[in-house]
Amino acid sequence: MQNFHVPEGLISSLRSAKKVMVITGAGASKESGLGTFRDEDGEWSRMNPMDMASPNGFSKNPTLVWKWYRHRRQEALNALPNLGHTSLATMEKLFDTFEIFTQNVDGLHQRASSKSVYELHGSLHSYHCFDCSQPFENIEPINDETPELCTHCGGLIRPSVVWFTESLPVDVLAKAEVAAKECDIFMSIGTSSEVFPANTFGTIASHYGAVTIEINPHPTIQSDLFTYRLPYASGQILPLIVQQLQEK
Numbered sequence: 001m002q003n004f005h006v007p008e009g010l011i012s013s014l015r016s017a018k019k020v021m022v023i024t025g026a027g028a029s030k031e032s033g034l035g036t037f038r039d040e041d042g043e044w045s046r047m048n049p050m051d052m053a054s055p056n057g058f059s060k061n062p063t064l065v066w067k068w069y070r071h072r073r074q075e076a077l078n079a080l081p082n083l084g085h086t087s088l089a090t091m092e093k094l095f096d097t098f099e100i101f102t103q104n105v106d107g108l109h110q111r112a113s114s115k116s117v118y119e120l121h122g123s124l125h126s127y128h129c130f131d132c133s134q135p136f137e138n139i140e141p142i143n144d145e146t147p148e149l150c151t152h153c154g155g156l157i158r159p160s161v162v163w164f165t166e167s168l169p170v171d172v173l174a175k176a177e178v179a180a181k182e183c184d185i186f187m188s189i190g191t192s193s194e195v196f197p198a199n200t201f202g203t204i205a206s207h208y209g210a211v212t213i214e215i216n217p218h219p220t221i222q223s224d225l226f227t228y229r230l231p232y233a234s235g236q237i238l239p240l241i242v243q244q245l246q247e248k
């Protein structure tokens with residue numbers, strides 16, 4: 001049985017904090033049974049990312065890409081938010097500002113009832129036209145086999161996830177930069193910190209005086225930069241942090 005330890009200084013820093021910024025990555029969804037991509041046994045070890053997650057890949061074989069995302073969307077819907085997700089939703093109520101910037105596209109933070117969630121890499125649950133960019137956020141395609149057609153231009157509808165070679169949503173990035181500068185606490189959860197922007201906002205937050213916390217069972221290339229490093233899965237340690245915060 002692993003002994004979980006939450007440093008006392010971390011709890012007192014959280015108690016006095018008004019603004020918290022959280023970045024989550026694939027590790028935060030791993031305990032819900034959803035695959036990670038960059039691990040040794042992750043999805044990208046079995047397929048070429050450029051085939052499945054790039055505009056070029058979609059142009060070459062839209063049916064294959066559509067099917068894969070429809071399958072991943074169904075997996076996300078079948079999964080349940082884990083204790084990490086629900087703990088973050090509870091923590092949101094304890095602070096003036098508690099913003100989650102997620103690299104995940106599965107929608108599990110929202111399903112755990114977190115309100116301030118910003119998706120850096122888009123979502124498996126929304127769509128837009130590959131040709132004219134018309135958003136189709138409130139439609140639920142019924143065809144799992146081939147892409148639906150845009151009602152405006154007849155182009156192919158694609159999932160609104162950010163693919164390789166594509167830019168992250170500028171509005172979300174801008175919001176994250178402000179959050180990084182203003183937060184009292186920065187938490188990096190389940191992300192390898194190898195991918196922009198997870199690897200920059202911690203540095204910004206730290207530069208602007210935030211206490212920084214890394215939650216990840218494995219050390220990352222940025223581990224040494226954090227004030228506190230908690231070598232656990234988020235579903236293990238966040239419930240303890242919540243419990244200690246709620247104790248008088």
Ligand SMILES: [Zn+2]
Nearest residue numbers: 129132150153
């Ligand atoms: Zn269109």
